[in-house]
Amino acid sequence: MESTPLDTQTTVESDVATRPEEASLPPLEWMQRNLFGGGQGSVGAVARSTSLTVVFTLLGLFAYQQLLNFIFSEETNWNSVRVNLRLLFTQAYPESDYHRIWVSLGLVLVLSGVGLGLMKVGRGISMKKIATWCVGWGVLVVLGVFLRQPSVLVGDDGTPLLADADGVALARDGLGALVYLDGSPAPSQGLSVVRESYGDAISSRSGWLLIGLVLIGIAAAIWFGFGDKRRRSTFLPAIPLSIAGIGALISTTWWYNWGNYTFSTDEETGVSGFNFEPSVKVAETTRNPWTIMFVVLVVAYVLGRRLRGRAFEQHFRGLLILGWFLAPFVTFFAILRGPEFDWAYVAAVDLPLWLAFGIGGAALMWALTKPGIGEVGRVLAVLVLAIAAFTWIAAFFGWFGMLQKVRLSFLLLGLTALLAPNFIGEARQRLTLVYVWTGTITIFHVMATIINTPSSIEVPTEDFAGGFMVSIYVTVFTLLFSFPLGVLLALARTSRLPIFRLLATVYIEAFRGVPLITMLFFFTVFVNLFLPEGMELALLAAVTIAFVLFSAAYLAENVRGGLQAVRRGQYEASDALGLTTVQRTGFIVLPQGLRVSIPPLVGQAIATYKETSLLAIVGVFDFLRMARDIIPNQPEFLGERKPALLFICVIYFVGAYAMSKYSQRLEKNLGVGER
Amino acid sequence: MSINDATVAVTEELATRDDMIICEGVDKWYGDFQALKGVSATIKEREVVVVLGPSGSGKSTWIRCINRLEQHQSGRIIVDGVELTNDTRNIEKIRSEVGMVFQQFNLFPHLTVRDNITLAPIWVRKKPRGEAEALATQLLERVGIPEQADKFPGQLSGGQQQRVAIARALAMEPRVMLFDEPTSALDPEMIKEVLDVMKDLARGGMTMIVVTHEMGFAREVADRIIFMESGEIVETGTPEHFFTSPEEDRTKLFLSQIL
Ligand SMILES: Nc1ncnc2c1ncn2[C@@H]1O[C@H](COP(=O)(O)OP(=O)(O)OP(=O)(O)O)[C@@H](O)[C@H]1O
Ligand SMILES: [Mg+2]
Numbered sequence: 001m002e003s004t005p006l007d008t009q010t011t012v013e014s015d016v017a018t019r020p021e022e023a024s025l026p027p028l029e030w031m032q033r034n035l036f037g038g039g040q041g042s043v044g045a046v047a048r049s050t051s052l053t054v055v056f057t058l059l060g061l062f063a064y065q066q067l068l069n070f071i072f073s074e075e076t077n078w079n080s081v082r083v084n085l086r087l088l089f090t091q092a093y094p095e096s097d098y099h100r101i102w103v104s105l106g107l108v109l110v111l112s113g114v115g116l117g118l119m120k121v122g123r124g125i126s127m128k129k130i131a132t133w134c135v136g137w138g139v140l141v142v143l144g145v146f147l148r149q150p151s152v153l154v155g156d157d158g159t160p161l162l163a164d165a166d167g168v169a170l171a172r173d174g175l176g177a178l179v180y181l182d183g184s185p186a187p188s189q190g191l192s193v194v195r196e197s198y199g200d201a202i203s204s205r206s207g208w209l210l211i212g213l214v215l216i217g218i219a220a221a222i223w224f225g226f227g228d229k230r231r232r233s234t235f236l237p238a239i240p241l242s243i244a245g246i247g248a249l250i251s252t253t254w255w256y257n258w259g260n261y262t263f264s265t266d267e268e269t270g271v272s273g274f275n276f277e278p279s280v281k282v283a284e285t286t287r288n289p290w291t292i293m294f295v296v297l298v299v300a301y302v303l304g305r306r307l308r309g310r311a312f313e314q315h316f317r318g319l320l321i322l323g324w325f326l327a328p329f330v331t332f333f334a335i336l337r338g339p340e341f342d343w344a345y346v347a348a349v350d351l352p353l354w355l356a357f358g359i360g361g362a363a364l365m366w367a368l369t370k371p372g373i374g375e376v377g378r379v380l381a382v383l384v385l386a387i388a389a390f391t392w393i394a395a396f397f398g399w400f401g402m403l404q405k406v407r408l409s410f411l412l413l414g415l416t417a418l419l420a421p422n423f424i425g426e427a428r429q430r431l432t433l434v435y436v437w438t439g440t441i442t443i444f445h446v447m448a449t450i451i452n453t454p455s456s457i458e459v460p461t462e463d464f465a466g467g468f469m470v471s472i473y474v475t476v477f478t479l480l481f482s483f484p485l486g487v488l489l490a491l492a493r494t495s496r497l498p499i500f501r502l503l504a505t506v507y508i509e510a511f512r513g514v515p516l517i518t519m520l521f522f523f524t525v526f527v528n529l530f531l532p533e534g535m536e537l538a539l540l541a542a543v544t545i546a547f548v549l550f551s552a553a554y555l556a557e558n559v560r561g562g563l564q565a566v567r568r569g570q571y572e573a574s575d576a577l578g579l580t581t582v583q584r585t586g587f588i589v590l591p592q593g594l595r596v597s598i599p600p601l602v603g604q605a606i607a608t609y610k611e612t613s614l615l616a617i618v619g620v621f622d623f624l625r626m627a628r629d630i631i632p633n634q635p636e637f638l639g640e641r642k643p644a645l646l647f648i649c650v651i652y653f654v655g656a657y658a659m660s661k662y663s664q665r666l667e668k669n670l671g672v673g674e675r
Numbered sequence: 676m677s678i679n680d681a682t683v684a685v686t687e688e689l690a691t692r693d694d695m696i697i698c699e700g701v702d703k704w705y706g707d708f709q710a711l712k713g714v715s716a717t718i719k720e721r722e723v724v725v726v727l728g729p730s731g732s733g734k735s736t737w738i739r740c741i742n743r744l745e746q747h748q749s750g751r752i753i754v755d756g757v758e759l760t761n762d763t764r765n766i767e768k769i770r771s772e773v774g775m776v777f778q779q780f781n782l783f784p785h786l787t788v789r790d791n792i793t794l795a796p797i798w799v800r801k802k803p804r805g806e807a808e809a810l811a812t813q814l815l816e817r818v819g820i821p822e823q824a825d826k827f828p829g830q831l832s833g834g835q836q837q838r839v840a841i842a843r844a845l846a847m848e849p850r851v852m853l854f855d856e857p858t859s860a861l862d863p864e865m866i867k868e869v870l871d872v873m874k875d876l877a878r879g880g881m882t883m884i885v886v887t888h889e890m891g892f893a894r895e896v897a898d899r900i901i902f903m904e905s906g907e908i909v910e911t912g913t914p915e916h917f918f919t920s921p922e923e924d925r926t927k928l929f930l931s932q933i934l
Contacts, residue, residue: 425801572744573781577795577847578771587794591785 024128024228061147064140068148070642074160075152080637081647082261083274088626088644091466097338097457101469102289104331109293110300111323116239117304118317120669124235131222131231138215145209150201152193165190243301250294253287274636328476329447335469339453346449349403354445357409361441362434364413368420369430377420385414405448412440422582466621468651470540471612474622478547478608485548486555487594491585493556494563504556511553516611519546520618543618551608558604562597563589602663606656613652623648692719694753695851695882696741701750703736703906710736711747712906718851721880725893725914728903729929734886737903738853741884742773755850771799774844778856780836782828788815788839789824792846800847807846814842818872834865838872845876852876854885890933894918902926 025033035053070076081088090101153161155171162170162178170186173179178186195201202209226234252258259278281287307316364384368377388410394400395407416437423433492504511519523546527537537545566589574584594601616625627644631637696718703711710733718724726734739745741752743759743766752759754769783791792811796802802810815821818838820831828836837857844852854873858866870892877883877896887893893900893914900917902910902925910923921927 429801567781569777569779569781570783573775573777573783575744576742576770576773576775576777577843578767578799579795580767583798587798588783592783595785 024231061143064144065147065149068144071646072148073152074154076643077637077640078643079261079274079276080631080634080640081643082259083263083276083636084626084631084634084644085261086263087467087630088623088648089468091469091621091626093335093469094458098285100335100338100457102293104334106293106296107331107334108327109297111320111327113297113300114304114307115320115324117301117306118308118313118320119239119304122238122665122668124237125241126232127222127226127234127236128231130236131219134215134222135219138212138217138219141208141212141215145202145205145212148201148205150195150198151204152195161194162191163194165192167192169194239301243298246297247294250290253282253290256281258282325480326443328473328480332473333447333450336455336457337450337453338456339450340456341449341453350445350449353403353405353409354442357413357441357445358438361413361416361437364417365420365423365433365437366430368417369423369425369433371424373424377424381414381417381420384410384417388414405445405452408444408448409441412444413437416440422580467626468623468648470615470620471609471623474540474544474547474612474615475605475609477544478551478612479605482548482551482555482608485552487559487590489552489556490559490563490593493560508553508556511550512557516546516550517614517617519550520614522546524618539618540620543615543620547608547612551604554604554607555601558597558600559593561600562593562595564593565596566592598663598667602659602666606659609655609659610652623651692721694718695720695722695755696884697751697753698737698741699751699753701737701740701747701752703733703740703745703747710906711740713750714903714906714908715750716901716908716911718882718884721882722898723877723881723883723885723896724899724901725897726884726886726901726903727888727893727929728909732903733906734903735855736906738775738855738884738886741851741853742770742775744775771795771847772849773851773853774847774849775853776837776840776844776855776857778859780828780833780840780860782836782840782843784828787825787827788820788831791828791839792843795843796846810846811842814845815839817845817875818842819868832865833861834868837861837865837869841869841872841876851882851884854883854887856886856888858887858889888933890918902929904929 024030035050086093093101155161159172164170164187169181170178170191171181173183178188178191180186196204222231257279258281260275260280260283261277262275262283264272264275307313310316364380367373368380370377388407391402391407391410395402416433419436420433423429489504489508492500493508495501495504514522520543523542524539527542527545570588570592571584574588579587612622613624615622616628621630627648628641631644632639632641694717696716698714698716701711701714702709714733714737716724726738728734736745740747741754741759747759755772757765757769759765759769782788783794786794789808789811792814793804793807796807796810797804812821812824815824818841820835820838823831823835823839828839831839841857857873858869861869866889870889873883873885873892874896885892885897895914897914900912900914901908902917902921902923904925910917910921910926912921917926918930921930
């Protein structure tokens, strides 16, 4: 057959000629244009925008000053945060098992490092951006140096010095009463604290001033040393730069005297207490693990870069995704459980059960994927599901005892069997399903065994270590489970079958109609009533389920929005090619629909992360509860709330900001090839 | 109905071939509106049929019934010996034997050109990936754009996209190809490149049903022209018969409006 003439003229080449860019404005003009209404328009309009700029600048400066005054005030006791860092992040996790936390963090860092290494490299950060960034921070620091009020002077006893209304200094006599220096009694009204002179204040902050000026200097050097063109077109790689930044921060633990603040228990006397040692290096137990963590990150990153472009990169990426999926479970178990196996029981019960389900299930999958099995396959799969359902019904009514593990295994078996028709074909395809099954059942049985085994780790609350770690875990598990559930709900709600639509709609509306906090209380109280006999959920598990169900309802609506954006023609094209409904959904509809819903999905993820602070109210020792209830009740820091609250604000912000940045990157990367 | 000599000759030759598509009294309602009124037609193997008719006459509806994108309410549709019923296995079988090309291309925007083409062969025909990719390369060469395999549809011109859509349908190695106004969404200078591919396909012996307004194509390539109006087949004949001596008044009116 002759081929049609080539027609390369109409090829759309991706931007051969780059768009001419506007030159950067000189600073003064930039200010004029951006702050004062551009000097265009009527005098009135300029005056209006100028006055708005002035008013909001003053407001901003005032807020900034107050914040600095608080942060650096002598009266703010940051020791309450410094000493309690461990408490804030992991609650009173036993010191002797702390290596488990480090190992878990290390695992996450390995995955992150390799992932970053494999990531598609963007253009990086332009010198222009770095200059802007430096000048911004530099100005902020310099402003801070001048804005912050001079420090309050303190006497030898650590209390602030006071003066009367005329500024004459006061002191305390032997009984603690306020007197003039000559011993005459002081008035009780109109007293004020004594501050150092403004000049002294500035000179005592010269270190900060220097930092600010250096930053501005760097910016100026970039701005004037590079021409306009080079400023825009010189890029530094973003990821290595960030890693270097982290490295620089961690290296300070080796040479800078951050001070050593710990809470420790004396082994001999059994007395515990806080130790404050300013102006020494941080403890080795902080420095060494962090240094190792950094090395791990770097090594993983380099490994990732090495793997890029290799033939097996695709497989490796798959492995990485699997790793991310398993990491929350693995680390959760690593941190929570030091199982003390009863090996006899394991050999007598757990192992045989695993073998039975593993081998039996594998044989079933092999049989179900036989070409030409037809309806028999579907019937068999439904039969297994029916057995699973029956074991659960039996559990509710207490007809006969059975290991929970067995019930869940049957359920897994039934669900996997339902997938079988998609794998009918050659041996290779059939084996895939067999592998999927053996993998699933093995992971499940290992986890179930670990969870059923008593643990040697003693955490203060029965659930889990607390603090930020619990916030993270609840967030991760919530996202991990609510995402698939939300997608399923969205599919059900857009399904052609009315019963699915009805169920999904009822579910979604019900969960969206109840405030989250109400639901959390409901679940902590009621969920155990819905469970089969002999099964009880820990508080944390109950609230996590509440979070999952709640978040799924919202995710479902976001995903539905995306699904509706998929055009009819896409369905028709898939149908015309003979794709099954499952294939059409998995390959065509979901990938397109989810892409559209990335921004709201990430919004929902961030909301979930922040909403975990509600855990404090239902009695979980989470991050917020540590800062709000626990620390202010320590004898040393009675009533000391503000520093810790400010601190957790910052940590929450960093996490949320990182997610939001990541989603922007994701959107950009996935935007390729969109119409 | 009297038919002229040329038509008789062609009809006799066609009669020796196997029936590929048989429609018998196909009715299709949208709510109370009847879009197809007893459509009966037989399309032979390797036959190229062009369907003409004014807008809203049911052309799209008819060919979309042939691969079950629309469901007919009464009458019979038999494709390559398999009747379209509610049995999903028959529908799946027929869909994988009938390729379709749409006016709006309907390529998958999130997949590269190559993946657009290989998706169905791999997952429906269960071809090994390597084989499917070799086929994709070969098909892209056939439609004249081998160098575009790694681009996304959004990066191609309309004509190129439509040729990819044709390659995608061909990758299933269908026995019948349906075209629903494949060139209507294209700029005039791109129409030819798509029509060339289709002519090529017709010469290669593909059974085709083409809904189009390209009279030149109809005249040159069609074995038979079917004229529809208001959901009915009004007249059928060879291009020669159809363009030179149409019998029905409605056909004459239609031709006088477009020619
Ligand atoms: N989904 C639908 N619901 C209701 N009516 C429909 C639907 N699709 C088509 N119709 C009607 O059926 C009739 C036939 O439509 P069809 O799309 O088959 O026409 P056509 O011959 O392809 O026209 P065109 O040349 O404009 O594409 C039209 O009157 C149209 O309004
Ligand atoms: Mg039409």
